Amino acid sequence: MKPLLDIENLSVKFRTQQGVIHAVSNINLQLHEGEVLGIVGESGSGKTQLMLSLLGLLPENANVIGRVGFVEKNILSIDAQAMNQIRSNQIAMIFQDPMSALNPYLKISTQLVEAQVINQGLSKQQALKQAVEMLIKVRIPDAQQRIHDYPYQFSGGMRQRIMIAMALLRKPKVLIADEPTTALDVTVQADILRLLKSLRDEFSLSIILITHDMSIVAGQCDRIAVMYAGRMVEYATIEKLFTEPKPPYTQGLLAAAKSQSGLSAELVSIPGNPPRNTEQINGCAFYPRCEKRMKICNTVLPAMQGDETQQQACHLYE
Amino acid sequence: MLDYFIRRLLGAIPTIFIIIFISFFLIRLAPGGPFDFDRSLAPEIQANLNAKYHLDEPVYVQFGYYLKDIVRGDFGPSFQYKNYTVTELIVQGFPVSMQLGLSAIILALLLGCSAGIFAAYKQNSRFDYLVMAISMTGISIPNFVMAPLLILLFAIALSIFPAGGWNDGAFQNQVLPIITLALPQIAYIARITRGSMIEVLRTSYIRTAFSKGLPTVYILTRHALKPTLLPVISYLGPAIAGLITGSVVVEQIYGIPGLGRYFVQGALNRDYTLVMGVAVFYGMLIIVLNLLVDILYGWLDPQIRIRSKQA
Amino acid sequence: MNSQGLFASPRQQVWERLKGNRAAMIAVAIILFLVVSAIIGPWLSPFSAEVIDYEAIASEPSFTSGHVFGTDSLGRDIFVRTLEGSRISLAIGLVATLVSLLIGVNYGAIAGYFGGRIDAVMMRIVDILYAMPFMFFVILLMVFFGRNIFLIFIAIGAINWLDIARIVRGQTLAIKQQAYVEAARIYGAGHWKIIRKHIVPNLLGIVVVYITLTIPQVILVESFLSFLGLGIQEPMTSLGALVSEGANEMETHSWMLIFPAIFLAVILFCFNFIGDGLRDALDTKQTEKQAS
Numbered sequence: 001m002k003p004l005l006d007i008e009n010l011s012v013k014f015r016t017q018q019g020v021i022h023a024v025s026n027i028n029l030q031l032h033e034g035e036v037l038g039i040v041g042e043s044g045s046g047k048t049q050l051m052l053s054l055l056g057l058l059p060e061n062a063n064v065i066g067r068v069g070f071v072e073k074n075i076l077s078i079d080a081q082a083m084n085q086i087r088s089n090q091i092a093m094i095f096q097d098p099m100s101a102l103n104p105y106l107k108i109s110t111q112l113v114e115a116q117v118i119n120q121g122l123s124k125q126q127a128l129k130q131a132v133e134m135l136i137k138v139r140i141p142d143a144q145q146r147i148h149d150y151p152y153q154f155s156g157g158m159r160q161r162i163m164i165a166m167a168l169l170r171k172p173k174v175l176i177a178d179e180p181t182t183a184l185d186v187t188v189q190a191d192i193l194r195l196l197k198s199l200r201d202e203f204s205l206s207i208i209l210i211t212h213d214m215s216i217v218a219g220q221c222d223r224i225a226v227m228y229a230g231r232m233v234e235y236a237t238i239e240k241l242f243t244e245p246k247p248p249y250t251q252g253l254l255a256a257a258k259s260q261s262g263l264s265a266e267l268v269s270i271p272g273n274p275p276r277n278t279e280q281i282n283g284c285a286f287y288p289r290c291e292k293r294m295k296i297c298n299t300v301l302p303a304m305q306g307d308e309t310q311q312q313a314c315h316l317y318e
Numbered sequence: 319m320l321d322y323f324i325r326r327l328l329g330a331i332p333t334i335f336i337i338i339f340i341s342f343f344l345i346r347l348a349p350g351g352p353f354d355f356d357r358s359l360a361p362e363i364q365a366n367l368n369a370k371y372h373l374d375e376p377v378y379v380q381f382g383y384y385l386k387d388i389v390r391g392d393f394g395p396s397f398q399y400k401n402y403t404v405t406e407l408i409v410q411g412f413p414v415s416m417q418l419g420l421s422a423i424i425l426a427l428l429l430g431c432s433a434g435i436f437a438a439y440k441q442n443s444r445f446d447y448l449v450m451a452i453s454m455t456g457i458s459i460p461n462f463v464m465a466p467l468l469i470l471l472f473a474i475a476l477s478i479f480p481a482g483g484w485n486d487g488a489f490q491n492q493v494l495p496i497i498t499l500a501l502p503q504i505a506y507i508a509r510i511t512r513g514s515m516i517e518v519l520r521t522s523y524i525r526t527a528f529s530k531g532l533p534t535v536y537i538l539t540r541h542a543l544k545p546t547l548l549p550v551i552s553y554l555g556p557a558i559a560g561l562i563t564g565s566v567v568v569e570q571i572y573g574i575p576g577l578g579r580y581f582v583q584g585a586l587n588r589d590y591t592l593v594m595g596v597a598v599f600y601g602m603l604i605i606v607l608n609l610l611v612d613i614l615y616g617w618l619d620p621q622i623r624i625r626s627k628q629a
Numbered sequence: 630m631n632s633q634g635l636f637a638s639p640r641q642q643v644w645e646r647l648k649g650n651r652a653a654m655i656a657v658a659i660i661l662f663l664v665v666s667a668i669i670g671p672w673l674s675p676f677s678a679e680v681i682d683y684e685a686i687a688s689e690p691s692f693t694s695g696h697v698f699g700t701d702s703l704g705r706d707i708f709v710r711t712l713e714g715s716r717i718s719l720a721i722g723l724v725a726t727l728v729s730l731l732i733g734v735n736y737g738a739i740a741g742y743f744g745g746r747i748d749a750v751m752m753r754i755v756d757i758l759y760a761m762p763f764m765f766f767v768i769l770l771m772v773f774f775g776r777n778i779f780l781i782f783i784a785i786g787a788i789n790w791l792d793i794a795r796i797v798r799g800q801t802l803a804i805k806q807q808a809y810v811e812a813a814r815i816y817g818a819g820h821w822k823i824i825r826k827h828i829v830p831n832l833l834g835i836v837v838v839y840i841t842l843t844i845p846q847v848i849l850v851e852s853f854l855s856f857l858g859l860g861i862q863e864p865m866t867s868l869g870a871l872v873s874e875g876a877n878e879m880e881t882h883s884w885m886l887i888f889p890a891i892f893l894a895v896i897l898f899c900f901n902f903i904g905d906g907l908r909d910a911l912d913t914k915q916t917e918k919q920a921s
Contacts (some may be wrong), residue, residue: 017649057529085615088531099520105544105620114540150620163526170530263353333757341768348773352802386694451833454905458897462856462869463890465874474880563764581765582857585772591740593772604761 003030003069004206005054005091007175010066012053012230022280023049024230027066028304031174033165036200036207038221038238040214042255044274045208046230048096049228051176055093056083070174088119092167096179098159104152109147110164115170127169134165138195161195167200168203169311175200181216214257215255226250229275229285236310247314249286284315292316322616325381329611337601341594343386348590394593398587407580412599414484415569415576419494419561426503426557431550434511438546439538441516449508456505461564464497465571482573495529495572499564503557510553515546544618551615555608562600645912653906656899661894667716676706679864690884699884701874711889714868715896717861721851722844728786729843733793734836740794741801752798755791762883763788764850771859785850793839797832804831834911842904845897852893868893882912 024046031037039047053064054075067074068204075086095101103111108274112134113127122130128147135143138161140154151159160180167175177196181189193216200207210222217224217238224241226234226249234241245251252270259268272289276279284290284297294315302313367373367597368468371491372380387394394403472494473481527537532608565578573579577596584592616622647653676682676696686704690697698707740751767784774780852869854860856876861867868889875886 055529057525061452084531084533086531087529093529095522095526097522101526103523103527103541108539110540114536115532118536119531120531150624153624166530271407323679329756333761338763341769344766344769344773448736452900454898455894458901459847459894460852460869460897462853462876463872466872466879466891468888470879470883470886472766566764567853568859581768585768588772590773593769597769600765601761 001032002095004033004071005029005031005208006069006208007050007054008067008069010050010053010064010068012049012058013063014059015061015063015066022230024053026081027227027232029225029232029235031206031208033206034204035223036209036221038217038224039210039227040212040217040224041227042212042274044229044276045227046282047227048178049230050227051093051178051208051210054129054176055087055091057093084119090114090171090172091174091176092170092172093176093178094163094167094180097183097274098156098163099183101161101163104151107148107150108154109237112147112162112166112169116165120170130169131165134169135162138162138165138167138201156184157191160184160188160192164192164195164199164289168205171203174208175205176210179211179212182211182213191214192280196220213259214253226253229281232287232304232313233286234310234312236306236312240310244310246310246312248292248316249287249288250312284313323613324620325520326609326612326616330605333453333605334602337472337598337605338385338388339381341598342381345590345594349519355565359506388598393593393598396584396589398589398592404592407592408577408595408599410578411575411577414487414574415562415565417487418492418495418568418574418576419558419565420500421492422499422561423503423554423557425496425500426507427550430507431511432505432528434508434513435515435538435546437508437544438515438519453505453508456501460501461498462567462571464501465494465568466499468494469557469571473595482571484574485520491572495568495574497562498572499568502564503560504558506560507550510550511546514549518542518545521545528573535611539613548615551611551618554611555604557610559604567589644910647906650906650910653903655696656902656906659895660899660903663715663892663899664719667712667719670712671709672707672884673715674701674709674712679705681705687878687882687885689882699882701885702878702882707871707888708883710866710871711868714866714871714889715892717865718848718893719844719896720869721867722786722848724782724838725786725847725851726789726843728782729788729790729847730836730840732786733790734797734832736790736798736799736833737794737799738801741798742805744802744805748798749793754797759791764853767850767854768857768859771854775800776859778861778865780892781851781854785847788850789846793836793843796835796839800832800835831914835908838904838907838911841900841907845900845904846895848900849895868896 007027008027008184010024010027010029011022012191014021014023015043015256025150027036027050029039039050041047049058049062052058053062054068056076058064063078065074068076070086073082078086079226109128109131110193113122113124116122116127116130117124132143132147133148139144139163140158154162158238160183164180164306171200180196181192182265184192196209197220199205209217211217221238223235223237225232226241226247234245241250242254245254249270255268256270270289275285275288282301283299284293284302287293288298290297297315300315304313305318306309306312332598372383391405393408396402396404396407399407431448433453437446442447467482472478479494483491524537524541527541532541562578565576566582567578568574569576569579571584577600581593581596583589584596653765671677681704682696685703686700687702688696688700690699690707701710736751736755740748740916748897767788770780770784773901808902850869851860851867852872855867855869856873858873861870871889872886872893875882875889879886
């Protein structure tokens with residue numbers, strides 16, 4: 001089946017005063033219709049930059065190469081108007097920090113309806129009506145009254161739900177959720193995740209879920225891509241990843257997640273720190289922290305190898 | 319909203335009081351001033367002064383009378399212009415100054431905000447550097463340097479505008495003074511607007527707006543404009559103070575019969591009452607205008623407007 | 630590529646960034662040059678600031694007569710007078726700034742350090758003073774108490790301390806929260822010791838920015854007063870007084886205005902540029918974007 005979103009060899013580089021930063025290197029990913037794809041990685045792994053590049057939301061000093069196929073087109077090379085159309089009703093993104101992602105000076109009613117009114121030709125009343133219904137669906141109490149409130153009058157969890165509503169009102173095909181629960185309390189997290197699951201079924205969405213938390217991924221995703229230092233490390237179905245994780249990095253992540261959820265006696269973590277992406281790294285980026293490293297890992301970049309259920313970039317499995 | 323307004327009002331009153339208090343004591347302490355009785359005066363004159371200024375009564379009573387007079391709008395007679403009271407001079411001079419000042423601030427807001435917004439949108443472009451450089455000049459060159467230079471260029475060399483005079487408010491006579499007054503404010507407002515807009519454009523909520531596929535012009539006007547302009551509105555208070563201070567020089571150089579020039583003449587001629595009166599008048603004006611600016615800000619910022627409603 | 634960039638100490642980073650700001654560096658060079666000229670210049674010229682050259686009253690600039698900037702209406706050499714004026718203006722700038730620095734830093738540090746009620750009251754006073762038209766009161770002081778140069782120093786210095794007091798108070802509040810100050814307090818260090826050892830060194834950057842931005846403001850105020858005839862008294866002169874004299878004669882003897890005006894404008898320009906550059910260099914440290 002042809003994928004909905006086909007990311008081919010995507011790289012993102014930033015030109016800065018300190019030199020060139022390689023944020024994302026040679027990513028190949030697909031999102032199939034109805035699928036939930038998880039992208040996992042530590043801070044600095046490039047996962048957010050990857051998603052921002054899809055929607056053309058990177059700053060001026062960013063250089064994006066590669067190809068992203070979506071509905072017959074390469075959306076990296078379309079003009080501004082076409083991109084606005086894509087952002088408006090094809091691919092929607094919700095961001096990490098609901099506290100600052102909504103405009104504090106505008107009522108949420110304005111922010112909920114503007115995209116539909118401007119880009120989809122709805123009348124204000126129609127859009128408002130739909131917005132109230134959506135707010136009810138994402139379980140905002142008193143939606144009819146509260147739609148005229150300002151963002152600061154809502155809690156963090158409610159603001160994230162408003163963001164979700166704002167995205168879904170545009171009826172996108174793809175929803176990208178960047179760490180949707182990281183900034184929220186644990187109890188609220190579960191709530192939001194459950195909400196996403198039910199909405200996905202109801203609106204037949206395809207979702208890309210970005211997170212650093214393996215436990216979230218376990219409950220939600222069909223397929224997972226693991227990123228490290230801007231590169232893809234593993235790309236597998238959820239079953240394969242959790243039962244037979246291959247690269248040591250993935251194994252480390254799983255072990256750390258298990259220990260945090262209390263299934264083992266001590267807290268486990270991967271020693272060391274991820275590299276700062278200021279130079280192009282030869283060989284495998286995980287080399288300095290890898291327990292099973294070999295000589296070749298330091299000099300030769302491992303390529304992604306495997307089949308449709310599991311691929312990994314690791315010299316141990318060549 | 320009302321609560322916010324009252325709190326601001328209550329804050330302003332002590333300030334006005336202090337200004338009046340300081341003026342009262344300064345004029346009494348000034349060596350060689352009207353209340354310096356080291357030099358002995360003829361008895362009738364002394365008696366007159368005693369009666370008029372209640373000098374035989376305790377100081378706080380005198381202050382009470384002073385306060386009462388000011389509330390009634392009586393600042394006393396001018397020492398310099400023998401037939402006029404200070405109040406009459408203020409009434410004569412202020413409308414002229416106000417006309418110049420109002421035009422200057424409007425000009426400054428229009429030019430400054432547009433330049434700032436554009437420079438921010440095209441950050442680091444040549445236009446941006448140009449705006450920053452010109453605004454730096456506007457801030458650095460004092461108005462008493464700029465005015466003669468402008469006169470030299472436009473009035474003397476090019477003969478487009480008259481070199482001075484008020485001419486009953488004729489348009490050509492107003493152009494150079496207004497520009498001179500406005501220049502530093504244009505510079506400050508441009509910088510503030512630019513800095514503010516750059517920060518706003520970096521925010522998460524503006525990124526959200528772009529991610530929804532909204533047109534850029536819409537985002538700039540509907541999402542970015544208000545948060546950008548709020549710091550500019552805060553600046554209006556100091557801007558007005560700057561205009562008032564600037565008017566002193568501008569009116570002097572261009573020979574404009576406004577309140578600023580009366581003040582300077584009064585200062586040079588040791589017209590104590592005039593100088594005190596103008597200082598107190600302008601002081602109160604600044605405080606009242608600051609109050610209005612504060613209220614405007616509170617009304618525009620939803621967090622303040624709604625929170626105080628609920629309070 | 631600056632390989633040291635990410636690993637240098639914060640102070641080094643700031644210095645690096647400042648050096649990269651070419652405009653600011655040029656401004657520093659110009660200021661140093663002007664300061665040096667202002668100090669030693671008058672000695673190098675055959676003319677003195679007060680001596681009248683009866684053969685060259687109100688004469689144009691010319692190299693042959695030796696009066697490179699021309700003479701004023703009394704026959705005094707403008708080049709020397711401009712340098713003298715620059716010297717006085719810069720001196721007032723420095724001294725008055727130090728006065729306001731002294732008042733402001735102490736006031737702000739005390740308010741910020743002790744916090745609570747003391748802070749609230751002290752800041753309220755600042756708010757009230759901020760709203761007053763200080764310029765008018767300075768003029769009043771000049772009118773009522775005469776044009777004493779010490780009075781000028783103090784009056785001008787007293788105008789500007791409000792800004793630095795606010796900034797220092799804000800910084801002090803922030804620093805106070807830091808862990809190492811808590812630690813010092815637990816170990817029993819006295820209040821003043823903490824202020825001296827922990828808080829003041831962290832204020833250094835802000836204070837330097839403030840000094841560079843206040844000096845031009847002060848020079849401006851003094852020039853303003855002198856321009857109106859309320860500042861420096863003869864025979865001393867400042868750039869403001871020179872501009873005032875020059876403005877009176879500008880229709881026929883424009884050089885009397887232009888040279889002092891240029892000096893004044895350049896000094897103000899350069900200080901503002903340096904202050905801006907310093908502020909940018911210090912600020913970028915806090916606004917770096919996060920990669921995620």
